[in-house]
Structure formats: structure tokens, C-alpha cells
Amino acid sequence: MAEIATAHAPAAAAAASRVPVIELRNVSKTFGEVRSLSNVNFAVYPGEIVGLLGDNGAGKSTLVKTIMGFHRPDSGGEIFFHGRRIDDWSVARARALGIETVYQERALCEKQPIWRNMFMGREPRTRWGLLDVKRMREECSRLMSEHMGFTSAAVHPDNVVTTMSGGEKQGVAITRALHFDAELVILDEPTMGLSLTETKKTLDFVSNIKKAGKSAVFIDHNIFHVYPVVDRLYVLDRGKVAGVYDKSQISMDDLIDRLYRVARTGTLD
Amino acid sequence: MAEIATAHAPAAAAAASRVPVIELRNVSKTFGEVRSLSNVNFAVYPGEIVGLLGDNGAGKSTLVKTIMGFHRPDSGGEIFFHGRRIDDWSVARARALGIETVYQERALCEKQPIWRNMFMGREPRTRWGLLDVKRMREECSRLMSEHMGFTSAAVHPDNVVTTMSGGEKQGVAITRALHFDAELVILDEPTMGLSLTETKKTLDFVSNIKKAGKSAVFIDHNIFHVYPVVDRLYVLDRGKVAGVYDKSQISMDDLIDRLYRVARTGTLD
Amino acid sequence: DPTPKWCEGVKIAAFPGGPQGGVFANNVYNGFRQAELDLGPEVTYYFSDWDPNKMLTQIQQAVATGVDGIATYGFAGEAATGPVVQQAFDQGIIFTTLNTALPDSEKKYSPQGFGFVGAPNYDAGFALASEAARRANLQSGDKVFVWGLKGQGGDRGQRTVGVIDAFEKVGAEVIYQEIDQATNADPNAGTATFVGLMGANPDVKIVVTDHGGLTSNVGVYAKAAGLEPGQVFFAGFDMSPNSAQAIEQGYQSLVIDQQPFLQGYLSMLNICLTKKYGFSGLHINTAGAFVDKSNVAAVAPLAAVEIR
Amino acid sequence: MVTETAGAKPANNRVSPPSVLRRHGSQLGIISVGLVMWLSFVIAAPTVFTNVKIYAAFAQTTPQFGIIALALTFVVITGEIDLSFPSIMALGTAAFCIVCAYGGMPWYVGLAVGFGTGALCGLINGLLVAKLAIPSLVITIGTSFLYRGLELVLMNGTGVPLTAEDFPEMHDIFREPVLGFPVQTLWMIIIAVVLWVLLNRTRFGAHVFLVGDNPTSARLMGINVVSVKTRAFMLVGVMAVFAGILTSIYGYYFWPTTGDGFLLNTIASVFLGGTSVFGGTGSVIGTFVASYIIGAINAGIVSAGINAFYTQLAFGFVIVISVVLQIVIERRIRRQSLTGR
Amino acid sequence: MVTETAGAKPANNRVSPPSVLRRHGSQLGIISVGLVMWLSFVIAAPTVFTNVKIYAAFAQTTPQFGIIALALTFVVITGEIDLSFPSIMALGTAAFCIVCAYGGMPWYVGLAVGFGTGALCGLINGLLVAKLAIPSLVITIGTSFLYRGLELVLMNGTGVPLTAEDFPEMHDIFREPVLGFPVQTLWMIIIAVVLWVLLNRTRFGAHVFLVGDNPTSARLMGINVVSVKTRAFMLVGVMAVFAGILTSIYGYYFWPTTGDGFLLNTIASVFLGGTSVFGGTGSVIGTFVASYIIGAINAGIVSAGINAFYTQLAFGFVIVISVVLQIVIERRIRRQSLTGR
Numbered sequence A, B: 001m002a003e004i005a006t007a008h009a010p011a012a013a014a015a016a017s018r019v020p021v022i023e024l025r026n027v028s029k030t031f032g033e034v035r036s037l038s039n040v041n042f043a044v045y046p047g048e049i050v051g052l053l054g055d056n057g058a059g060k061s062t063l064v065k066t067i068m069g070f071h072r073p074d075s076g077g078e079i080f081f082h083g084r085r086i087d088d089w090s091v092a093r094a095r096a097l098g099i100e101t102v103y104q105e106r107a108l109c110e111k112q113p114i115w116r117n118m119f120m121g122r123e124p125r126t127r128w129g130l131l132d133v134k135r136m137r138e139e140c141s142r143l144m145s146e147h148m149g150f151t152s153a154a155v156h157p158d159n160v161v162t163t164m165s166g167g168e169k170q171g172v173a174i175t176r177a178l179h180f181d182a183e184l185v186i187l188d189e190p191t192m193g194l195s196l197t198e199t200k201k202t203l204d205f206v207s208n209i210k211k212a213g214k215s216a217v218f219i220d221h222n223i224f225h226v227y228p229v230v231d232r233l234y235v236l237d238r239g240k241v242a243g244v245y246d247k248s249q250i251s252m253d254d255l256i257d258r259l260y261r262v263a264r265t266g267t268l269d
Numbered sequence C: 001d002p003t004p005k006w007c008e009g010v011k012i013a014a015f016p017g018g019p020q021g022g023v024f025a026n027n028v029y030n031g032f033r034q035a036e037l038d039l040g041p042e043v044t045y046y047f048s049d050w051d052p053n054k055m056l057t058q059i060q061q062a063v064a065t066g067v068d069g070i071a072t073y074g075f076a077g078e079a080a081t082g083p084v085v086q087q088a089f090d091q092g093i094i095f096t097t098l099n100t101a102l103p104d105s106e107k108k109y110s111p112q113g114f115g116f117v118g119a120p121n122y123d124a125g126f127a128l129a130s131e132a133a134r135r136a137n138l139q140s141g142d143k144v145f146v147w148g149l150k151g152q153g154g155d156r157g158q159r160t161v162g163v164i165d166a167f168e169k170v171g172a173e174v175i176y177q178e179i180d181q182a183t184n185a186d187p188n189a190g191t192a193t194f195v196g197l198m199g200a201n202p203d204v205k206i207v208v209t210d211h212g213g214l215t216s217n218v219g220v221y222a223k224a225a226g227l228e229p230g231q232v233f234f235a236g237f238d239m240s241p242n243s244a245q246a247i248e249q250g251y252q253s254l255v256i257d258q259q260p261f262l263q264g265y266l267s268m269l270n271i272c273l274t275k276k277y278g279f280s281g282l283h284i285n286t287a288g289a290f291v292d293k294s295n296v297a298a299v300a301p302l303a304a305v306e307i308r
Numbered sequence D, E: 001m002v003t004e005t006a007g008a009k010p011a012n013n014r015v016s017p018p019s020v021l022r023r024h025g026s027q028l029g030i031i032s033v034g035l036v037m038w039l040s041f042v043i044a045a046p047t048v049f050t051n052v053k054i055y056a057a058f059a060q061t062t063p064q065f066g067i068i069a070l071a072l073t074f075v076v077i078t079g080e081i082d083l084s085f086p087s088i089m090a091l092g093t094a095a096f097c098i099v100c101a102y103g104g105m106p107w108y109v110g111l112a113v114g115f116g117t118g119a120l121c122g123l124i125n126g127l128l129v130a131k132l133a134i135p136s137l138v139i140t141i142g143t144s145f146l147y148r149g150l151e152l153v154l155m156n157g158t159g160v161p162l163t164a165e166d167f168p169e170m171h172d173i174f175r176e177p178v179l180g181f182p183v184q185t186l187w188m189i190i191i192a193v194v195l196w197v198l199l200n201r202t203r204f205g206a207h208v209f210l211v212g213d214n215p216t217s218a219r220l221m222g223i224n225v226v227s228v229k230t231r232a233f234m235l236v237g238v239m240a241v242f243a244g245i246l247t248s249i250y251g252y253y254f255w256p257t258t259g260d261g262f263l264l265n266t267i268a269s270v271f272l273g274g275t276s277v278f279g280g281t282g283s284v285i286g287t288f289v290a291s292y293i294i295g296a297i298n299a300g301i302v303s304a305g306i307n308a309f310y311t312q313l314a315f316g317f318v319i320v321i322s323v324v325l326q327i328v329i330e331r332r333i334r335r336q337s338l339t340g341r
Ligand SMILES: Nc1ncnc2c1ncn2[C@@H]1O[C@H](COP(=O)(O)OP(=O)(O)OP(=O)(O)O)[C@@H](O)[C@H]1O
Pocket: A031, A032, A034, A035, A036, A054, A055, A056, A057, A058, A059, A060, A061, A062, A063, A104, B152, B153, B154, B155, B163, B164, B165, B166, B167, B168, B193, B195
């Protein structure tokens, strides 16, 4: 199946000659007795929105966490950032280089106030090197009204996250990833639990990423969300890349058909 | 707004003359400085699927947890089960009377194996009064292959839930609620994180509930999921019931329009 | 004229030393209580868990609350306690010691009522070990096992040092083992340790337990190690109801009784005498009472009520 | 059709099947540690460790704290801790002494009163912790002083002799070896079996795991968190009194300070046995084995010829190495990476 | 347009605005408890508690454990615990004594060596806990014996006098009152301020909260969990040695048993101060106030005329009531229901 991936990648429109922002070569990931990824080749080119589809447990989130340096690939796998092979990959490194992620599990610290969650791991500091708490609170307030626009009184920068509604929590996770103006944004089922309005806003945001010349990886089980915004699509099945498509190569109905087929039989065609 | 609710409820097709399975009268719920529900009247009639819509933070999940007895309503609110007013309502009671729920937060104990999660709070016992661990393991295995049909090797009754993928966890939560053959099933965003195949299966299941003469409450932000299966719809806004509709009264497009409007202005019309 | 409760109105801070209900401390406490009933002062008790730091802190607090007299141990040492003694006498508080002495302060403040009631620790240790060596006919090169608290603060460890010195003088080979925390608090916990040590050194002739709790428990140890009564010579400190039983059964061979009841009683009397009548400090040695099979019958009933 | 779907798929991402070994990783870890330690002791002090006497000594003294550790495992799995058990030991045994030695009642009445006292203390702990949601680590420090203070007041600080002449039945039951086998360890085995069944084969046990794992989820599914936690604390209370009786009968004497010195050994046994501080996981077998390890370390070190102040150093080394070893073995068995990346 | 949307909505579900009071609920709880207790003592023993001397006594002795409690707050917020600090106190101070009293080096060299020793001990604890993911409660019991054993071996069980004549500078810095104000409490205030800034105004502090709240989330967002936890343990190590020096200079003597008896007071201060055992929440101010409460309770009870065996009972009551009161006040302020339904 690795052949399929390499076969399609060069064909990817307009991206062929450029160096990918991030590239995984031959990446596997084994947890105890479970192999969640096996020999995955994956690349995101500048200015490109890549969709990542696959059944539950196909390995999408594992792939995302491997890109972020949270999981270390099994030996043999390689990670390239702008063509440079990187060995000491870590989440801190990835974020510093401009990759932000909305994790499926949200990665919030629920006992903390919203403002602490918003700037988690990238807290702004004053010129004395101290934490700029005032700025964090204010900017959090601003982001919450500009980006999230939630209606409940419970959404106040100083409120803790635990008691927020599911959609509100998701809103915090999304806003956090989007406001840092990253070069590559990875969204793992970002619309999960979001209302109509918020979902629309998020999809708009993904489109804007492309307009700004940045890249994104977009995971969502709702094909109606994914198909319209992406340029290229990877389909994962049981840890393997089952197919890579340029959007021009495949219609939405065809895609849905194939996804049902892969879930049943393990092959796309 | 309470008038709207009472105005519509008697009009509900075929349900008017019957006694509701569960009914909330004038229920409010305040957490510290936030009022998540105010003066809500809500009823589910036998054999009926009720949709519950509303923006993020509108109070849907709070309503669900109040129905289940997890939250105690502020004083003045009343809960009726089959017409009987119940004062010592609790989750254990609600479940014993045949109400099962898929909570939005899934309510799993992630360090435990799947089989412990599956029978949480309703563990089967042998005739000696001891836990029937063998049966729990076997039945869990069966349910996992019949209901969930997940593809990953990580899904084994003895595996712990922590390391499962988002959709797999959701699958456990759904299977748990559905296999108990409850009289009333409450589903709070059940399709969250589910793949195409699994989503379809879940929606089929909701339709089957009706066929079996049981009732359900169905919450989902995806109107395309909710509208086809429900009989009646409640719209919540900032803790209040903003509207109650028989499906015959409103088309899907009209509904979407109104939902956008309520999110912006706080009124439906 | 002789009056009952002639010490009424005098405020005293009294230090039984150990934890509440502890073996030795309780005897001292009983002595204090008897004096309190006989003489009538108003007494506040401070229990210090044998912790010199804690005791120092409590002494400071007692000084701060403005009592008339303080009866406490000297085991925190002259360096640590000296300044507090000075502060006390500056404020007109009578400071007196029991069990462990503070010789320099005593010399200085004896006329103002600084006294001492007790058995000097090093001497007591030396005396017990010498007596045990004599009775067990210890030869040069023989093995003895000393189970003590050398690492404890101040003067307390000196008793163990005294024991070891006496044995080394005879030329015996001393196996020293520090009493571990769990055994220190609950003597039963040391059973396996004892069995193990005796198994590794089967030719030990004398065992000295430098701790009241362990001394009272030698019957349990000996049985667990499969020793017959008298097979090994056990010597230890402090009487207790249990020690009396062990002596009667023949496991315990020799106990040195420091008479803690007296230490409590007389140190309080010392304060009252000074406060009311201006007497100078008493200096009384309570040591020297060896208990063995010959005289245990007399001591046992008193031990049962924690007077001996 | 659904069944077919699942069956038809090739399970091509399984590396190897989940094994019994893996499921019992934590127990195997501690058992291996126990074996390693035993072998080292046998090599270091063969004369001592080939003699049955030392094992008899372990078998007599370890249950004195091990029995509490078994019960404490339940409380720790619920995500709580109890630091008041040393005081409960003393208070319950004091109640026994008051009823029997002072009150002249028969021994079984005294036992009943003693266990009742322990249960009551546990009930108070449990209600404070679970009903008012007070952190158990703080509140049981508080109740520890409370129970100890009460005991001292009741006993007026004096002890009570518990000789074989005065309490022959008690000595038969709690002290005299049965067919040469130390009765203390017999009791520990019986209690371990009962508690194993309680933890692994009853609803209460199942709920202990769930409550400790995620109390909110447990409540959402209708589990009475307050009742589960309270019962766990009561179990510790009763077992603490049992241990108090065992200890006092063993020493022929009830000291008002009974229980002092039990805290660290007991807690260390629970955690060395693989029960997690964070709640939700733990095993009775692990605690059982770990108790004997903890009970043997000191004697082992001393018999190996390490003396004076070096014993504490060696004790520390052995504990640290045991814990590290246990964790490493457990992760190896479970095939987890050590650092979790 | 989005902004409009949010602005245009009537916020009709707010009952009242979030207040400063609410945000600082836990600190206010413990401060109220402190006031209540102080008032009771003044009423019970007016002569003692209107005299400045008793406050001077508290001010001298409380920092001896309070300073460690302040640092321990960090470790507890990260979701861990350190039970080895009493041994680190002793080992670090022993290092100081060896360098200065035996080695004849100047006092500041000794201090540096002492603090270095503390930091090293903390480093070892931290790496074992964070790198190998070993439960801190077990492993620090182990290292506690290790450090204590090492200290006893180094000192051969004997103490060292630290008189004002031999160490005049040390006594000036750590013992002599400054303008009549006890220098120990001055130190405690300085350290509390520094640690407050560290916890609330630095990245390290922010990460302490996040790591304790949800280590997986923290790692997913790029926070180095191992480094954060290790630094917290090192902080405790250094502060433990500071406290050891303070205590020994106060007593003019270093005892090899230094630190025994500090465990419960220190831990109780951290938790009474409102820091959660489950990690993620806690405050330096809470610990500060709670330390003085714990430091005062015993003396307060004794001076209030409660005597002998009743003191422990009263101590227990006061602790239990304080904890309950603190929780109740905190929930009232936060307007949470007591039982959480
Ligand atoms: N840390 C881990 N240890 C063991 N198994 C794991 C771990 N992480 C993931 N897995 C397993 O690997 C498989 C892939 O998981 P992953 O979360 O990547 O799936 P996914 O494609 O994101 O699915 P979903 O759409 O449901 O989110 C799953 O079966 C999961 O159980």
C-alpha cells in the first residue's frame, strides 16, 4: 500500500516540485501488542489543506500525535520538516517551529481557568521575564468574544474549564490552536460537539488558513465538512495508508462509497 | 417562553392524551453564579423520539443530567415518572426504572478494562450473589463484535479504555446504553467522533427504539441526523425552552433558519 | 505550721519526655501526678516524643506562658538548653532537670533552685553492662549484642555508649544495632530482626536492650528465636509490668531500674520547695536499683500500676 | 450483517495476542521482586535463611501490619488514603481491654465491641471524606489525633497485660501456632482470600475500582460513591482493630502507644504492591506479597551482617531498588515503554 | 459581525458577576479559620494570648517546618508528594556540619554544600518520580531511608554543637531577632513572597499547575513534565536544608535525628492550606497561613488549660473542625453546593 502513497504524492497538483512542510517517511508506531501505524508515508505541502479520513481506530490521531512529537515513531521511521530530517522531535520543538494542533481529546487542563488553558506551554512574558498575567486575561477575553462568541455566562476567562459544556470546551481548544498564527494547523475532529454556528465558523477558518498561504491537516468523520475545504485526501485503514487522492481525482459520492468499502473489506477498490 | 412550551405540548401528535414517561415541570438549575436551566417544562411520551436542540452552553446536557437525577433541580422544580411525582430521584433509581443515557462526556472509567465499563453500576451476579465475571467478559466480547464492529486489535474486553481511539470510546458508551433494553434512552451527541459506518448504525438504532415502542431523547448538533428520526423537537436557548415543535409543523430548512436566528437574537421568530 | 497542698497556686510546666502513654514517660507522669495531688500546684504537661527539638520548642512556649517552674529533661544538651535556662531564671522561673543533667547550668543556678533527680545515663549504661558482664562471666573475645539508640539526640545516646564502653573494656566483641523506627515505636516489629541477627551470630552471650519497650519484650524475642530461658543473658533498662513477667519466666536476667516515678515526684517537689520556701536545688541519684529473679516479686505489683 | 462485518476483517494490526501474563503484570512484578530479594538473602546469609526459625518470625510479625495493608488497599483504590489506622488500632483494642480486662465481660463480647469501635471510626472517616468531599489525607491526620486522644483519655495512658492465663481463648485463636504453622499468617491468608473475593467478585469490589478511577463517571452511572468509600474506610477500621488485637496478644500486653510505627510499613506495603496512588488500580495479591517483603527487609539486612547505621542505608536501597524493579518488570510484561512516549 | 453577535446577546443567565472573593475562595477559607481559632484562644487563655511572648515563640518555631511546607506546596500541586524531606533536612545539615565543624571551612561554603546536597537529593527524587513514572509516595519513603541512612553513616550517629561563638554569622542571619522581630518569620515571609512570584508569575509556576492538573494534556501542549516535576522536588530539597539549618541553629545543636517529627506538621500545613492532593490547585498563601495555625494549635490548647491526655483529643478536634470549616467556607464563597449535586 505504500506504493499507492508514493504513486499519488508526486501527482498532487502544484505541490510536486515543492518541499513539504512536514513529511513522514516509513513511520510505524507500536503500542505493546497493537500496531497503530505501519509504514506510513505522509506529507503536507505549503499552502495545502490535507484531509485525513478513516474508520474509528484507523490511526488518524496516532498519526497526528506522531507528527507533533508526542509519540516517537518506531525505529526506521523518519520525520522531515521543510526537508530537514529532524531527530530530536518534541511537541515543544514542533510548536516553536509553528505547528499547532487541536487534539481530539482537547488537551485541556480542566481545573485551570480558561486563560491558563489558552496560553498553555506558550505563556507570554513581560520584559522582566515574568508571566504577563494581565495580558493573558485580557487577550483571553478578547479571543473568547471574537472567536468563540459563546452565549453562556459561565464563559469568563477566570472560570475553570471543568464545568463548561462540551462545545464550549471544544471552542477553547480550537481558539487556542488558531490564534497563534501557525504555519501548519492540525485539526483532529475540531467540530466535535460544536453548534451549527460554531461549526460554520470553524470551517470558514480552515478555508482562511489556505488563503493566508498556510497549511492544514483536517480530520473529520463528516465528509460534508472535509471534502469542500481540502486539496488532497489521505485514507487510513488499520494503520496503513489505503489511498491518497487529489480532490480533482475523486467526487464526494465516490469517496463515500470507497470509505464504506474500506471499512468492510479493507481495500479501497 | 414557558407558554410556548405548554401551548405546543398538547398539540403533540398522538401523545396528548397519554401520560409522559418522564416529565419535568418548572425545573431550574443554578450553579454558583450561572443559571443553566430556568423554568423548563419538558416531557417525553411513550413511543416518542424527542429531539433537543440548542447552541453550545444552552443547557441540553444539564437537562439530561437533571432527568437522570445526577443534578438535583433548584427548589420548585418537579420530576414525574409515568405521572408519579418522584422526590428521591437518583441515577441509580432512574436506571433501575429503565432509563439509560449516553452522556456527552461518555462517563467511562478509563483505567478499567472495557468489560467493567460495559456493566458499570449494573453488574450481573451469579446465583451465589457473586460477580459473574465470566459472563461479563463473554457478553462484552459479543456486544463488541455485534454492536460496535471496530477494526482495531486494541478493542478487546480486557483492554483498558484510556488508550482507545476517540470513536472507540464513544462506541463503548453507546453500546452500554443500548444493550440494556431500556424504556427510555437518552443520547447526548452520540455520534460524536464516530465514523460514517458507526454513525449510520447508531441512527438506525434510534429508529429501532421507536419501532420497539420505547422512547428516546436525542441531542445532536447535526440537524441532518436529528430531523429524520425525531417526532417532536425542543429548542433550548440560554437555559430556557425557546420552542417546541411537532415535526409536522416545521420543515428542516425552516428549523435551520430558526436555529441560526435564535443563536443571534435569542428569539425564534 | 504543716499544711496540706502547701504548693497551691504555683504554676508548673512538667515534661514526662516521651509520647503520651509511653513506657518510661508514663511512670514519670505518674510521679508528677502524685506530687500534683499531694502538693497542689497547677501543672501543665508537655509530651515531647523524646524529640529534643520538640522539647526545646515546648520549653520556649512554657517560658512564654509565664509559669513559675519547669521540670524537664536535660537531654537536648547544655548548648541548646543553656540559653533557655538563663532566660527562665531571668524571668524568675525555676528550672530543674530530671533523668539527664545539665551540669553547667546546675552549677550556676543551683542556689536559685536548679536541681537534678535521676540516674546519669552514661553511668547507668556502664553500670548495667559491667554487672551483666560479671554475672554472665563474660570473657575477652566473647560476643555481645547491643540494641540501642546511639543516634538519638544529646545525652540519651550516652547510655548506649556507656554500655558499649563497658563491654569493650572487658574485651568483648560488640555487635551494635541501632533500633529502627518501627521497632522503636512497636517492640513487636523487631522480632524478625532479632531472630535474624541471632541466627547470623548464634554465639552471642549477652543481649542488652537499651529501651524500655524492647526490654519488656525480650520474652517474645527469645521465644521466636527458639532460645530457652537463661540460654542467653538478657540485660535491659527500665521496669515495666511486662519486664517483670519476663524476669519471672526466666528470659530476662537483669534490669536496671531508674525509678522514673521518683524522678517525676521529686523534681516537682524541688520546684515547690524553692518557690515556697526558697530552698536551693536538690541533686538526687535514683539509679542503682538492679532487679532480677531474686527481688522481682517485690517490684512486680508496683510495676503493674506503673510506679516502678 | 454487523457481525459479518467484524468477522470478515483481517486483524492485521495485532502484533501478538493479549496474554494472561500481561493482565497480571503488576502482581508478577512484585512476585519477581520478592523472589530476587529472597535469593539475595539466602546467598548473603545462608545459615539464617535456610533455617525455618526466621520464616516463623516473619510469619508471626508481618501480619500485624499486613492485614491492615490488605484492607487499606481498598481505600487506596478508591483514590483515598487513611492515616488514622494506627490510632484506630489502639482505640479498638482499648475498647476490648475496657470491656474484658476492666469490665470482666467474656472475650467475644470484647472482640465485638472492639470491631464495632473500629467500624465506627471508619464510618466517621468515610462520611467526612465522601459526604463532605474533604481530602482524606488531611482529615485522617485530624481523626488520627482524635482517636488517639480518646484512647489515651479512656485508658488514662496506662497499658493492660493480656496474659495467656487471663485470656486463654484469645491466645489460642490469635497466638498459638496451628499444627506448628504460625496462626498470624494463617489469619492473613484467610483475610487475603476473603478480601480478594470481595474486591474481584462482588459489586462492592467492582465499584471500588470505578469510584477510584473516575468518581464523576461512577456517579453518572448511578454508583453511590459515598457509600462505597465509606464501606472501604470501615473495612480498614475493622481490620485495624483485628491487627491491634493480634499485636497486643502477641506482646502479651496492650500499650496505649500501640500502632505507632505501623504507618510507614503499612502504607509502603500497599504501594509497593502496585496499587496506584491515583486510584482505580490495585491488587490484594500485590499487597500480600509486598507486606512480606517489607516485613523481611530489616531482618534480612541485619542477618546479612550489615550492622549499626548501615542498616537504614541498606533498607533505603532495597526499597528503592524493589520499587524500581517492580515498575520495570511490570512495564516489560505489559510491553509498555518506560517513559510512555 | 462575530463580535456583534456576542455583544448583542442579553446575558440573561448570569445570576451575579464573578467576584474577586470567589476567585480567592480557598485562601479566604483558611484565613477565616485562622481568625476563628485565634479568637477562641484569646477567649480561652486571655493572659497568654494578649502577651507578645507567645507570638514570638510561634514566630520562631513555625518557620522551621513552614518553609518546607511552602516548597512542598509546589510538589503537591504537580500531583506528587515528598515524604523524604525530613531526611534531606538532616543530610543537608550534616553536610554543612561536616564541611564547617569538622572541615573548618567558612560558613558560606558549608551553606552552599548543604543546599547543594538538598538540591541533589531533590534531583534524585524528581528523576525517579518523573522520568521513571514511579509513584512518589512509595519512592520517597525509600529515599527517605536512604538519605537518613547516609546521614547516620556520615555522622556515625553523633551530633554537632553549633554555638554562637563558633558560628557568629550564622546566628546573626538565622537566629538573632531583627529589630526585635523574630528573624525566622522574616525568612519565612521572604521565602513566601519569592515562592508566590515563582508560582504565580513565572512559566515554571504556570507549568506546575498544568502538569498537576493533567500531565497528558500538558505533554500534548509541549510542556516538559519531567523537568517541571524535577525542579519542584529540587525546590523542596533546598528548602528542607534551609529549614534544617534554621532548626539546628535555633537549637544550637545538630542532632542526627533532625527532621523526625516534622513530617505530619508540614504535610498537614500544605493540605489544610487548601492545596489539593489530586494536584492542579493550591496556594502559597494558604500554606503560609495554615502553617501558623498548625504551629499554634498545640501551644494554644495547652495554654487554654486543657491538660495531659486531653490535649491530643482537643488537637484532633481542632484539626477536624478547621478542615471542615475551611471546606465549608470555601464552598460558600464559591457558591458551590457542599455535596456537588
Ligand atoms: N497509547 C496507546 N496504547 C495502546 N493502543 C493505542 C494507544 N493509542 C492508540 N491506540 C490504539 O491504536 C488505534 C488507533 O488509534 P487512533 O486514536 O489513532 O485512531 P483514530 O483513527 O484517531 O480513531 P477515531 O476516529 O476513533 O478517533 C486504536 O485502536 C487505539 O486503541
